[in-house]
Amino acid sequence: MLWRSSRQFLTGHPAQLLLALAGIAAGVAVMTGVALLRGALLESLERVDAALVGGEGVRVVALAGPVPEDRFVELKRTPGAPELVPVLIGRVSVAGQALELTGIDPFLSRQLFGDGGVAGLPATLTAGPETVALSVATADRLNLEKDTRLEARIRGRNRELDWIGVEGLPAGMEDRLVADISTAQVLLDRPGELSHILAPAGSEAWLGDHLPDGLALVTADQRRADADRLTGGMRANLAALSGLALAVGMFVVFSVLSFLFVQRRRSFAVLRGVGVRPGQLSWLMVREALFLGAIGTLVGLGLGSWLAQGLMELVREPVGDLYQSLPARTLTPALWLFPVIGLFGLVACLLAVAPVAREAARVPAGRMLAPNPPVMAVGRRLMGAAILILAALLLLIYPGALWLALAGLFLLMAGYALLVPWLASGLLALAARASGAGLGMRGVAMLRSGQARIGPALSALTLAVAVTAGIGMMISSFRVSVDDWVTRLLQADAYLTIDEGQIDGEFARAVAGLPELEGVSSARRTTLADGRVLVAYDLPTRAWAGFDWLEAADDVQARFEEGRAVLVTEPFARRYGLALGDRVDLEALPDPDGLEIVGIFRDYSTDQGFIALAGPDYREAFDDPVRDNLGLYFEGREIPDNFVGRLAESVPGAGTARLTKPADIRSRTLAVFDQTFRITRALQILLGLIALVALVSSLLALALERARDYATLRALGLTRLRLAGLVTGQTLGLAAVSVILAIPAALVLHGLLTGVIQPRSFGWSLPMSWPLASLMVVVPWALAAGFLAGLYPAWKIARRDPAPWLKERL
Amino acid sequence: MRRVARSYLSGNRRVRVLEDLDLDLPAGQRLAIMGRSGSGKTTLLHLAGVMDTPDSGEIRIAGRAVQDLGEPFRTRLRAREIGLVFQDFNLMDSLSVADNIGLPLWLNGIRDSGRVGRLAEQLAVGDLLARYPWQLSGGEKQRVAIARALVHRPRLVLADEPTGALDEETAADVLALLAQATDEAGVAVLVVTHSEQAAGICNRRLLLATGRLQEAPAVAVK
Ligand SMILES: Nc1ncnc2c1ncn2[C@@H]1O[C@H](COP(=O)(O)OP(=O)(O)OP(=O)(O)O)[C@@H](O)[C@H]1O
Ligand SMILES: [Mg+2]
Numbered sequence A: 001m002l003w004r005s006s007r008q009f010l011t012g013h014p015a016q017l018l019l020a021l022a023g024i025a026a027g028v029a030v031m032t033g034v035a036l037l038r039g040a041l042l043e044s045l046e047r048v049d050a051a052l053v054g055g056e057g058v059r060v061v062a063l064a065g066p067v068p069e070d071r072f073v074e075l076k077r078t079p080g081a082p083e084l085v086p087v088l089i090g091r092v093s094v095a096g097q098a099l100e101l102t103g104i105d106p107f108l109s110r111q112l113f114g115d116g117g118v119a120g121l122p123a124t125l126t127a128g129p130e131t132v133a134l135s136v137a138t139a140d141r142l143n144l145e146k147d148t149r150l151e152a153r154i155r156g157r158n159r160e161l162d163w164i165g166v167e168g169l170p171a172g173m174e175d176r177l178v179a180d181i182s183t184a185q186v187l188l189d190r191p192g193e194l195s196h197i198l199a200p201a202g203s204e205a206w207l208g209d210h211l212p213d214g215l216a217l218v219t220a221d222q223r224r225a226d227a228d229r230l231t232g233g234m235r236a237n238l239a240a241l242s243g244l245a246l247a248v249g250m251f252v253v254f255s256v257l258s259f260l261f262v263q264r265r266r267s268f269a270v271l272r273g274v275g276v277r278p279g280q281l282s283w284l285m286v287r288e289a290l291f292l293g294a295i296g297t298l299v300g301l302g303l304g305s306w307l308a309q310g311l312m313e314l315v316r317e318p319v320g321d322l323y324q325s326l327p328a329r330t331l332t333p334a335l336w337l338f339p340v341i342g343l344f345g346l347v348a349c350l351l352a353v354a355p356v357a358r359e360a361a362r363v364p365a366g367r368m369l370a371p372n373p374p375v376m377a378v379g380r381r382l383m384g385a386a387i388l389i390l391a392a393l394l395l396l397i398y399p400g401a402l403w404l405a406l407a408g409l410f411l412l413m414a415g416y417a418l419l420v421p422w423l424a425s426g427l428l429a430l431a432a433r434a435s436g437a438g439l440g441m442r443g444v445a446m447l448r449s450g451q452a453r454i455g456p457a458l459s460a461l462t463l464a465v466a467v468t469a470g471i472g473m474m475i476s477s478f479r480v481s482v483d484d485w486v487t488r489l490l491q492a493d494a495y496l497t498i499d500e501g502q503i504d505g506e507f508a509r510a511v512a513g514l515p516e517l518e519g520v521s522s523a524r525r526t527t528l529a530d531g532r533v534l535v536a537y538d539l540p541t542r543a544w545a546g547f548d549w550l551e552a553a554d555d556v557q558a559r560f561e562e563g564r565a566v567l568v569t570e571p572f573a574r575r576y577g578l579a580l581g582d583r584v585d586l587e588a589l590p591d592p593d594g595l596e597i598v599g600i601f602r603d604y605s606t607d608q609g610f611i612a613l614a615g616p617d618y619r620e621a622f623d624d625p626v627r628d629n630l631g632l633y634f635e636g637r638e639i640p641d642n643f644v645g646r647l648a649e650s651v652p653g654a655g656t657a658r659l660t661k662p663a664d665i666r667s668r669t670l671a672v673f674d675q676t677f678r679i680t681r682a683l684q685i686l687l688g689l690i691a692l693v694a695l696v697s698s699l700l701a702l703a704l705e706r707a708r709d710y711a712t713l714r715a716l717g718l719t720r721l722r723l724a725g726l727v728t729g730q731t732l733g734l735a736a737v738s739v740i741l742a743i744p745a746a747l748v749l750h751g752l753l754t755g756v757i758q759p760r761s762f763g764w765s766l767p768m769s770w771p772l773a774s775l776m777v778v779v780p781w782a783l784a785a786g787f788l789a790g791l792y793p794a795w796k797i798a799r800r801d802p803a804p805w806l807k808e809r810l
Numbered sequence B: 001m002r003r004v005a006r007s008y009l010s011g012n013r014r015v016r017v018l019e020d021l022d023l024d025l026p027a028g029q030r031l032a033i034m035g036r037s038g039s040g041k042t043t044l045l046h047l048a049g050v051m052d053t054p055d056s057g058e059i060r061i062a063g064r065a066v067q068d069l070g071e072p073f074r075t076r077l078r079a080r081e082i083g084l085v086f087q088d089f090n091l092m093d094s095l096s097v098a099d100n101i102g103l104p105l106w107l108n109g110i111r112d113s114g115r116v117g118r119l120a121e122q123l124a125v126g127d128l129l130a131r132y133p134w135q136l137s138g139g140e141k142q143r144v145a146i147a148r149a150l151v152h153r154p155r156l157v158l159a160d161e162p163t164g165a166l167d168e169e170t171a172a173d174v175l176a177l178l179a180q181a182t183d184e185a186g187v188a189v190l191v192v193t194h195s196e197q198a199a200g201i202c203n204r205r206l207l208l209a210t211g212r213l214q215e216a217p218a219v220a221v222k
Helices: A002-012 A014-053 A069-077 A121-125 A136-141 A181-187 A204-210 A220-262 A265-273 A278-323 A337-362 A377-397 A402-434 A439-449 A451-489 A505-512 A541-546 A556-562 A570-575 A615-622 A643-650 A662-676 A678-705 A707-715 A720-762 A772-799 A802-807 B041-048 B071-081 B097-107 B115-122 B138-150 B168-181
Strands: A058-062 A085-094 A097-104 A131-135 A150-154 A157-166 A176-180 A196-199 A215-218 A494-498 A517-527 A533-538 A549-552 A565-569 A595-601 A610-614 A629-634 A657-660 B002-010 B013-021 B030-035 B056-058 B082-085 B156-160 B188-192 B204-209 B212-215
Touching: A014 A220, A014 A278, A014 A337, A014 A678, A058 A204, A085 A181, A097 A181, A121 A131, A121 A176, A131 A136, A136 A157, A176 A181, A204 A215, A220 A278, A220 A337, A220 A402, A220 A451, A220 A678, A220 A720, A265 A278, A265 A337, A278 A337, A278 A678, A377 A402, A402 A439, A402 A451, A402 A720, A439 A720, A451 A541, A451 A662, A451 A678, A451 A720, A451 A772, A494 A662, A505 A517, A505 A629, A517 A541, A517 A615, A533 A615, A541 A629, A556 A565, A556 A595, A556 A610, A565 A570, A570 A595, A610 A615, A643 A657, A657 A662, A662 A678, A678 A707, A678 A720, A678 A772, A707 A720, A707 A772, A707 A802, A720 A772, A720 B071, B002 B041, B013 B041, B013 B212, B030 B041, B041 B156, B041 B188, B071 B082, B082 B138, B097 B115, B097 B138, B115 B138, B138 B156, B138 B168, B156 B168
Parallel strands: A097 A176, A131 A157, A533 A610, A565 A595, B030 B188, B030 B204, B082 B156, B156 B188
Antiparallel strands: A058 A196, A058 A215, A085 A097, A085 A150, A085 A196, A131 A176, A150 A157, A494 A629, A494 A657, A517 A533, A517 A629, A549 A595, A565 A610, B002 B013, B002 B056, B204 B212
């Protein structure tokens, strides 16, 4: 019987039913979408880790740079040597997709492929000079036709390769091209070089005794720790965003459903009045909430999966570029994720129904008939304030751990959302005082009388708008920081690289001797055996203006050039807990005390951080004369005409030299930045869309609920135009209220993301800037949504005679 | 009204409520319409109030065929010339009693020169002006609704059971006021009622049955 009355209400208000379901679905979808995306990214990070760890085997790497192949041969010939596999890894791109090319010795690769190996692989790979193997699945994905050649772009050149699809490549080898080691060396233009040597687990002891100088051992555990470090920042970032998405999603579900119930307080009161027991009524509400929640949640789960799939397409490439491992194209979400999110959705539903159910059980039926419930807002307000205080404590008192900061962030937003209805009623009271006696006053009065209903909706809206705007501000302000940093960093007038061959000492000296040049800088980047990154700098005085010091010795330049001193980046210092004057150990530069840190500088190029060492020290210790690039400082501060031509003539080996202007590097850096933040942007867009759906649906529901009042006004002679003004004015007003309340929350969120979360997840601090433009872009969207939400009901009511509306519902 | 018909779609069945209905209401006349519950009285009143459109037939008010007028004219007609007491009052919960009564003045852009207060006094709701409709009793709401229908001095007053929620004594006062307020020349009144007392202030009574109006006997058949 009671159940039937619920059903009648819901089917009698199809628009509201749909809106409620849409709202619940949207809330659940945002949770699902973000969770799935996060799952997929984490999974790909796992794969990055797995790829980096590369099984349980031991790796032999060079202290810096590549392993010379002759060292491998030497080691292999040592009596008693375990089975050693030479490996060379490089990046190629096929049909615009980034892939890894892995060169191995197929006859020695039992460790990679197990005892059985992959049938026929050795024969296949050595069949021709330019043959690669790839899994059948990868070949399908790249749309490779049988009997055609594979066109790949390798080191800036287009190559055509023979390829063979094989079944049964082990997981780590999917999405890769596998080639014979000598083929890989030719293709990658790295003759005589290896990335590392693989040795079976358990061979540490033997290797430790026989390892030649300049090589080091890396165990699987060490690699695992490195890999975790490499992907830690992204993990933290994802955790922050999914926490926010969870908060927004739950509030959306909460608001939509609680509206549906608060709206029916009267009918519940009538039911109580005719003798329905409070328990029965509460049970009815819970059942109804669960029923609607279940449908909405199911739809939301599907919708979220679909959204996540779309977003995945957007973020695959940047993730692949960042971590050298592409996330899978199709999401294979962990199955437990769905019930868990479903549960969150249902919990939000139950939380939404709880206050009304409690009221129905406790408050005398007669009192429930009053349209303004004796709001339980006080309790909610206290709870909100308590949560805010807790959040502040978490953020201020324990500034150490990242997860505490994340919890603080989550609580801060949730607490604020609980306070929103109260703040909104204050705003409406102000508006009422300001609006005089016209249409506006009547509109505001109508809103104020419905506060209990619009409260939760306003919470959800405010939260969604704040999160969208806050993330947007964080990204913009970060981009400004990166731009400032890179612009300052690039002091040279041009940067020189060569496509073929290497820049060695002789080359560098020859360039420096050119008359047009005032100075030349150089940089060489290398990864140490323990995963730390080392950059060797030779810097003329002008280049030193490029450092943005966080801490530095007074005579930093002199100390650095003297040698036996290093500079470190901010993320490096933070990661290893180092300060100015501390010492860094470098195995290749043995020094009992380590090398003193004479400067810590801002750097956003990698959250791993790096150590900068003076060029001469580096070359001496690592026996590596190569420079990755040269910075050219011209007398006239710009590239003279025909410089490239003269360079090619007077410097041997400079035939393929290429000059890049700082502006180009800057824009490339920003492009990379934008790529990287596509993930965050994608999540932000998702949240924004949900916010929009939630905004329109709750405002629409509010307007529809007032259909009878609007019809009465029409019957009394309110013109259609003024009615439209009234309805849209109200929805617009609500949107405006939530935007106004969202602004402080967005600012705080941005401040926390930028000032607390970023440094703790990536190790870099960002100069705080307040890009109000990113805040303001959400304003027109929110207001437009508010306006649109009012148009439909206004149009609908105005289209027909008022009499039917007095009886019927929308 | 000439040959007016109005039917509702209920499910997939068409319910004919008014059929070929004729009605004349000269200015200055007070007309009572009686009839059994569900006979279509409210429907008729809504049609007369230009809030609804007949399926067929013609409705003329002050000589103009209102069903052919554009919505702006119909709206203006409602705001200026018609005062309507709804059967279930339709007061705006979000507005105070004073604002509810003042609504038609505001809609017509007339400044309230104390008329709201005077009318409220006369209808014995003067003490309730600051309250909200949901804080009123049924009878109080009814009187507020009546005040709202009279406040802008409409030329056509339509009242749907205006004394349904009132005791006999209050009803007499209210009816007297209704009669007095509409006594000026040119005001026409249409009262839907079951009550003999209310019909008593009218100079003519009609019975609505099977979709048509017929002259009613002076005393309702018991
Ligand atoms: N929207 C509607 N849909 C279907 N039928 C309707 C609708 N509105 C009214 N009716 C039917 O039309 C008939 C006339 O309704 P109306 O409200 O005019 O009756 P009434 O004479 O005012 O009754 P009462 O004296 O009980 O107020 C009734 O039978 C009613 O059931
Ligand atoms: Mg009726």
